[in-house]
Amino acid sequence: MRQLLTTRSHISRRITLAAILLALSGVASSISASPTSDFxxxxxxxxxxxxxxxxxxxxxxxxxxxxxxxxxxxxxxxxxxxxxxxxxxxxxxxxxxxxxxxxxxxxxxxxxxxxxxxxxxxxxxxxxxxxxxxxxxxxxxxxxxxxxxxxxxxxxxxxxxxxxxxxxxxxxxxx
The missing domain is CATH 3.50.70.10 (Chalcone isomerase)
Incomplete structure (x- = not known):
């Protein structure tokens, strides 16, 4: 049981970290986008x-x-x-x-x-x-x-x- 909780906790942290990195990459690309990029x-x-x-x-x-x-x-x-x-x-x-x-x-x-x-x-x-x-x-x-x-x-x-x-x-x- 303890190993299952540790594994779930580890997976949960990895998913959270992945979500944060994905969100930050979206922010970074919107920050660096030029206002003329669609022109x-x-x-x-x-x-x-x-x-x-x-x-x-x-x-x-x-x-x-x-x-x-x-x-x-x-x-x-x-x-x-x-x-x-x-x-x-x-x-x-x-x-x-x-x-x-x-x-x-x-x-x-x-x-x-x-x-x-x-x-x-x-x-x-x-x-x-x-x-x-x-x-x-x-x-x-x-x-x-x-x-x-x-x-x-x-x-x-x-x-x-x-x-x-x-x-x-x-x-x-x-x-």
Whole structure:
């Protein structure tokens, strides 16, 4: 009887350990999954200033939902205010109204962190035009303004972008 109880206890511990390991492997795979893993990459390119690479960027699209994603991996340290100022400059260049720009910048002030080499910022613009931001593949916030996402992507994808070569690379028009 004692041996049977010991065997049952041993089996019970092994099953519990196996369940824990299985659960942890599921957690680990969900933690390491990129927010763009279900998307198709359209293109990629780099933003260079003189002889420095500032960041590399990848544009993704979901064939089934029409969602778009832009993932930027930084090669230089940039504080969040400098990122926000650069975004404002680009929107001004594209001709958006200051009223819209101010409304769009407000959530970025709360969401965006300082970046260092190797950090990534990703935006996913959903079917309903809600924009989700990720920092190093972890969610950092949502912008629900329906015009924001396309205005943000236009910085890279508009025909009036300040970086036409990068635009073509992201759209997969050139290698």
């Amino acid at each position: 198709q990459k359209l293109g990629e390119g780099e933003m260079n200033y003189m002889f420095w690479t500032i960041y590399s960027a990848e544009l993704f699209s979901s064939v089934s939902t029409g969602e778009q994603a832009l993932k930027i991996e930084y090669q230089k340290s940039i504080d969040s205010q400098a990122l926000i100022d650069a975004t404002e400059d680009q929107w001004n260049q594209l001709g958006y109204t200051q009223k819209n720009i101010n409304a769009w910048l407000e959530p970025l002030n709360a969401l965006w962190p300082n970046v260092k080499p190797g950090n990534t910022l990703t935006i996913i613009v959903a079917e309903d035009q809600t924009s989700r931001f990720y920092f190093d593949d972890q969610p950092i916030g949502v912008v629900s303004n329906k015009e924001f996402g396309q205005a943000f992507l236009s910085i890279w994808l508009s025909e009036k972008t300040s970086e036409p070569k990068l635009r073509k690379q992201l759209l997969g028009l050139v290698k």
